[in-house]
Amino acid sequence: MHHSSSNTDQPEGFIGAQILRLPQVCRVTGLGRSMIYQLEAERRFPCRVRIGARAVGWVESEVQSWVAGRIQHHRAAPGPCMSHRSPLPSSEHATLTGQVPPFPGPR
Template structure:
């Protein structure tokens, strides 16, 4: 079994803030503000002090944000 197939069953990754910033283009303070306001996926702390995010949740959030930009709000 090679490395690629060994981890095929892993459905998601926990990603660091730096990767969240890279994927979203948002700054650290903006990410935490949006989390506080319920406008961004909440992070988790899986055993340490550093917060991680599920990559799928961050990418889903980005896709929804881009969809809003493309089609606009429903009741404009």
């Protein structure tokens, strides 16, 4: 006999909910550990949830909403897409613009 569980078996908001650990949150947001904790302390990032005696995580949907909000805020801002600085590391930028840096030969 097949038993089908209904959605009422799960707490509200549980369906599809996942907990992300810190390395995953860093990957999803592009932020470092310190910045995540700083933004959280300033109430500008989702709060973590306790998942064990010494373990915490973040609700994936909340982190994704935060990322979507950052993208939306960025796209709504007037002005150029990027700052005036090159998005490439300086050595790549120099190479592409013909300003090749000196070769760091043997010393």
